[in-house]
Amino acid sequence: MSELVLRAMTTEDIAGGLRLCRASGWNQLEEDWRLFIDSPGSGGWLIERAGNILGTAAYMRYDSLAWIAMMLVDPAERRAGLGARLLSAALAAVADVPCTGLDATPAGEPLYRRFGFVEAYGLVRTKAKIDPTCFPYGPGDARPMLASDLAAVCRRDREVFGADRGRLLAALFHRAPECAWTVNDGAGVKGYTFGRPGRLYHQLGPVVAADPGTARDMVTRCLSRLGGRVFAIDAPLLDGEWLDFLKSAGFVEERHFVRMFLRGHVPPGMPARQYAICGPEFA
């Protein structure tokens, strides 16, 4: 049998990465893979045999935070050490970054624990086909985001997220402007949302707000205009009332996963203000 080859991914390998996404029922599009491969200091590793891609791991560098994602092994090749080899390669590529995190599925969690990842908090995937009548709204300050809002939004995000993911947020703004909303009071940016399309559903996130009322106002106004689309919102399990609101709007819990950081080194930031993460692949 041909040998296994571990090598860095290029844009030529995206089709193979997407095949593995499909095999695991994941939602990513070519543009998502491209963000890893094109972003500075970021990238992906793959293992192939005779030109067939059997596994991948990607890493994104948000200055002081590295994010590991796209850990995918062909179902027929699992439990043979490929996942561990790919994770080692991804971690070596970001060894100079002070904090490294990931969102673990139950399939990946034992592997990550063996590498020293420690749980920070749980997350829940919720999903709904949007029915606009479930999103009644009264007066509020949320409005569609403009390109001219981006710089201030990214500055605020640096404080709340704890690292600079401005490049990612700008890409999301251009990919799905209808999902980008903001609230700006006299004191500055009070909240913002972004979203993106996917193969199976749209994702709304990140949703960042100073308080639950601001988060509700933005999400309500945004989704009430997008009836008929299926949306996922991945929410930290930190605020029961927020989950109750999502459920009242038709969102149903689908599965749980866990945010973990290497050796428990959590980045600075304000998790309680993050009502939805960007998604497990982007943090």
Ligand SMILES: CC(C)(COP(=O)(O)OP(=O)(O)OC[C@H]1O[C@@H](n2cnc3c(N)ncnc32)[C@H](O)[C@@H]1OP(=O)(O)O)[C@@H](O)C(=O)NCCC(=O)NCCS
């Ligand atoms: C998670 C995933 C990437 C792991 O890939 P993998 O190649 O099976 O990973 P490994 O083989 O390195 O390790 C998996 C387990 O197999 C065991 N294993 C490794 N080599 C083995 C061998 N030769 N024989 C038997 N078991 C072995 C490991 O000890 C490990 O056990 P653990 O889970 O109890 O720690 C894979 O299951 C997958 O693609 N899952 C679906 C997508 C997913 O959920 N990805 C994770 C996202 S966070």
